[in-house]
Amino acid sequence: MASLALDIKHCCRPCLRRLYIQKRSLTTTTSRRKHGAVPIFSDTPSPELNALLSTFRTNIFLPSHLIKLQRDLLYKKKNHSLLTAEEPATVRLGNEVHQLLPLNHITDEPATRASIAKVVKLMTETGDWKNLPGFLEGLKTARRVVHGDQFEKMIRRASDCGRIGVVVDCLRRVERTGMGLWDVRVAREVMWGVLGKCVQSEWSEEGVESGRKLAEVVWELCFDPKHVPKMVGLEDPKKRPEIAGVLVQMYAAKAVMFEGSKDEGGAVEKWVQLMLRVWGNTKVGVKERDWNDANYQLTMWAPVWHGILMAQKLLGAQSPLGQELGAKLQELESVIQQARLVLSEHPHQDGNIRRGLKVYNQLSQVSV
Structure with missing residues (x-):
């Protein structure tokens, strides 16, 4: 089936429709494989958070991994009759097979800014924060912009929940998460989160040492070319x-x-x-x-x-x-x-x- 997907662009539209409604899975083309699999989220104690993450995954993250013709099946109303339960169209991404279902940009996609704030607010348990790197990776692949003030609030919330280590993990994966130290506000917030780790440990020797090590990791990341400010006017956290x-x-x-x-x-x-x-x-x-x-x-x-x-x-x-x-x-x-x-x-x-x-x-x- 991989050859079928690679030859899609040479088919006429009637042929394409017949191909897409086959019960066999369609693999993504080489041009989309660079994104890898759609992020998978761990289950959390919050049904509301689970539902919101699932909506992002199905309605925003999945379409961003598809080729244009597959997205046309999702979004063009005239093609929705092809996405039937009797003969579902599917696509394989990584080790998962996803069924393609009709979508509407206006009614089915959560508002980015408000929904990001809600996701962060609903993350309370330690395990919830394991979903943050994947969530940010999905947003970046879908070209959903996360602004500096949103990262600030995200980092502050993670710090309050004792999960500043997850934030540092996001910084290490900057090319996939988009969370970068080129924004001095992000750098400050992470450093304040490191301080929070000491406070939460009541300045125990273990807490202070852990905070020191994290602070050094953040400082070293500031020298990574992926974190260095590239735009004129951006302040360098190292200075x-x-x-x-x-x-x-x-x-x-x-x-x-x-x-x-x-x-x-x-x-x-x-x-x-x-x-x-x-x-x-x-x-x-x-x-x-x-x-x-x-x-x-x-x-x-x-x-x-x-x-x-x-x-x-x-x-x-x-x-x-x-x-x-x-x-x-x-x-x-x-x-x-x-x-x-x-x-x-x-x-x-x-x-x-x-x-x-x-x-x-x-x-x-x-x-x-």
Whole structure:
């Protein structure tokens, strides 16, 4: 049957219709095999999530793997009579045989942006997140665009559920998932997720070490050509002090809390020097009375502030590096206090604490 599929383009339309309604399976052409099989999703405890993933798989992901003539069978109403239960048309993709059923772009396809948000919201159990890489791969193959702010929310949600490791797996498969570190917002969110891993472990030695390793993986991925910003105007995460600052915090926390406040191998000093070299690449400050900006800035700079406190303790406040860190510390403390003031004047309507304040409070409780 493979030869039949390869010769399809040479057939007239009546012949094509006769071929497509044969009970035998039609294999995809060489031009479509590069996409591989349609993503398969693990069953979850949520019937609503299962149904939504199944709809994406059948109505969006499957058609993106088909040749044009097969898609015409799905979408052109005049061909729908050919897709009968008595003589179903099927196609083999990978190890699966899929039945081709009539589809309508308007009524059968979930709205991309709203549905992505719903899928992420419904992912609560640990096992649910195993479906994320395949879901993103399906979206990319179907040419459904996932914007930076959507990736931010996705990563934040995964971090809150303790699944930042799945996000790192998506980053490793960037050419298939589309989740890339060329977007500094994505890089920040992943690093904050690494920090969240330490917080969730209550700063246990295992949690801090796991967070440190993940932070290093993310940093190394920033050098991968597939993650390097290619468009003019995109910021390079490697040149952002808030990204390097998380590495300072990870190594400083490990040294202060578990290595007798000794900078073994000079790792903390190395990351401090890197962070200071790129410090001038971003403006440290809060827009006056803008609670949204204050919330974001506090989330961004609280980990750096805390990392500097620990690094200064390790390196000595009067050492050359310690004095440089002291100057940055004063700069950050001013911004942090301003952000806290703005947020105190704009409490969350449902009584929940703003994210920036939550991050700051969690770090303030960790002894230096």
